[in-house]
Amino acid sequence: MPALNPAYADIVELLVAVPEGDDAAVAAVRQRDAQLTKPPGSLGKLEELVEFLARWQHRAKPRLANPMVTIFAGNHGVTAQGVSSFPQEVTAQMVANFTNGGAAISQICALHEINLRVFELALELPTGDITREAALDDQMCAATIAYGMEAVAGKPDLICLGEMGIGNTTVAAAINAALYGGTGADWVGRGTGVDDAGLARKADAVDRALALHAGALDHPLSILARLGGREICAMLGALVAARHQKVPVIIDGYVATTAAAIAHAINPASINHCLFGHVSAETAHGKALAKMGQVGLLDLGLRLGEGSGAALAAVMAKTALHLHDNMATFDSAGVSGKAD
Numbered sequence: 001m002p003a004l005n006p007a008y009a010d011i012v013e014l015l016v017a018v019p020e021g022d023d024a025a026v027a028a029v030r031q032r033d034a035q036l037t038k039p040p041g042s043l044g045k046l047e048e049l050v051e052f053l054a055r056w057q058h059r060a061k062p063r064l065a066n067p068m069v070t071i072f073a074g075n076h077g078v079t080a081q082g083v084s085s086f087p088q089e090v091t092a093q094m095v096a097n098f099t100n101g102g103a104a105i106s107q108i109c110a111l112h113e114i115n116l117r118v119f120e121l122a123l124e125l126p127t128g129d130i131t132r133e134a135a136l137d138d139q140m141c142a143a144t145i146a147y148g149m150e151a152v153a154g155k156p157d158l159i160c161l162g163e164m165g166i167g168n169t170t171v172a173a174a175i176n177a178a179l180y181g182g183t184g185a186d187w188v189g190r191g192t193g194v195d196d197a198g199l200a201r202k203a204d205a206v207d208r209a210l211a212l213h214a215g216a217l218d219h220p221l222s223i224l225a226r227l228g229g230r231e232i233c234a235m236l237g238a239l240v241a242a243r244h245q246k247v248p249v250i251i252d253g254y255v256a257t258t259a260a261a262i263a264h265a266i267n268p269a270s271i272n273h274c275l276f277g278h279v280s281a282e283t284a285h286g287k288a289l290a291k292m293g294q295v296g297l298l299d300l301g302l303r304l305g306e307g308s309g310a311a312l313a314a315v316m317a318k319t320a321l322h323l324h325d326n327m328a329t330f331d332s333a334g335v336s337g338k339a340d
């Protein structure tokens, strides 16, 4: 078995030596929550969201003054196999649309006062077609992970990880098949909307990629380099950096989840600061989440990517924190507490 390329030494160390969450901050949140004018537990997952923020921001009084959605955009050589219903140039066109305010995510962020940053990852240099060669070499994979770490440089208090990349649901399926077993058919879905023939081409492309790279899929980071994409590498870097910078993470859909799956395969505890914003309509997303013992917060039938499901979960988090901060207590409102 080949040794892991030394280019990955830093990222492996960061994934293994992850800081714990802050239990004292969670206890402080619970103490305030118990005083708010509502039956205990009645805000359900909204209460858990505030605890999540406190634990991973390491703050007894969590903040959401500077939440951020990041979109990492990359292009994929596997589009040559007829795996998407849209042409590759749409990736760059949508990047312009994100910035110009015309995309769904642009409007979600504008409406809810969430910062949006787009990271364009060498769109003119698509990855290798995974049915014929490695997507990336190890140096490029490691360098792109390191680049993704920059996403937390502006000290957001929450980061949502989204992506854009025509062809990347095929790549995500290949990563899942390599990590969890099964064939292409087990992990592909309709992505941007391929027909039955397109779905069969996707499954076949994944199977051929798995066969071609079979001898080199012995480590999650090798799987990422062989079968992945630049946006997935960068999301992995952002996820890890966030943990070390005390920034909680909300992951978007099927493709973003593969970045978390790589981290999880190296150290399951490395994704404890991540919440999965939604379960995508991409058929295998629920199964991929289950492999990590996770569920999506929302189930809205979205299959858009670009951070949309994560951003809507962030809206829930903002609401949860607003209630936590601004509701009256039993004392201040003169409401009698629980009888027993």
Ligand SMILES: O=C(O)c1ccc[n+]([C@@H]2O[C@H](COP(=O)([O-])O)[C@@H](O)[C@H]2O)c1
Pocket: 083, 084, 085, 086, 163, 164, 165, 166, 167, 168, 169, 170, 190, 191, 192, 193, 194, 252, 253, 254, 255, 256, 280, 281, 282, 285, 302, 303, 304, 305, 306
């Ligand atoms: O992440 C998801 O759940 C998801 C599901 C379906 C489609 N997408 C988006 O659609 C693009 C990939 O679809 P495709 O068909 O080109 O593989 C890419 O830009 C993703 O952001 C994303």
Ligand SMILES: Cc1cc2nc[nH]c2cc1C
Pocket: 086, 090, 094, 163, 164, 165, 192, 304, 305, 306
């Ligand atoms: C138009 C379009 C918008 C997207 N947003 C994320 N992935 C996308 C794919 C397409 C095709």
